[in-house]
Amino acid sequence: MRTPIAARLAAVLLGLEAVAIAGLVMWQFVALAAGDIDSPTSAVALAVMTALGAAAVAAFAVATWRGVSWGRSGGIVTQALILAVALGAATGAYAHPVTGILLAIPAVVALVLLFAAVKRAGADRRAAPAEHGDVDGPPA
Numbered sequence: 001m002r003t004p005i006a007a008r009l010a011a012v013l014l015g016l017e018a019v020a021i022a023g024l025v026m027w028q029f030v031a032l033a034a035g036d037i038d039s040p041t042s043a044v045a046l047a048v049m050t051a052l053g054a055a056a057v058a059a060f061a062v063a064t065w066r067g068v069s070w071g072r073s074g075g076i077v078t079q080a081l082i083l084a085v086a087l088g089a090a091t092g093a094y095a096h097p098v099t100g101i102l103l104a105i106p107a108v109v110a111l112v113l114l115f116a117a118v119k120r121a122g123a124d125r126r127a128a129p130a131e132h133g134d135v136d137g138p139p140a
Helices: 005-034 041-064 071-089 095-132
Strands: none
Touching: 005 041, 005 071, 005 095, 041 071, 071 095
């Protein structure tokens, strides 16, 4: 079974998000090396956690590309978290609405693509028994 175009596009966006998160890790280590931090221990811990997040999003991208359901699920959760960060960036005492919008736009696009990929995968799964001679379809 071929992976639908929506899933492929979503996987590409997830991959780009993973690269962006990895860029944040580099930025954190540059700040650590420059001494622009209050607590080196906390800075290293944050960088490690951010690196783990980048690895997880990259894994979601690969799984989505391959048509595996946990990749789509993880991608949807990732987009929800990115949208929460975008909302936080756009509101509050130190709001940067442009930053919030720049974070939200690709997250919304990826979310729509992921939902389309989930819908297509569900339809393909329901149609699969009919391809194998089961005229009644899957059990209700």
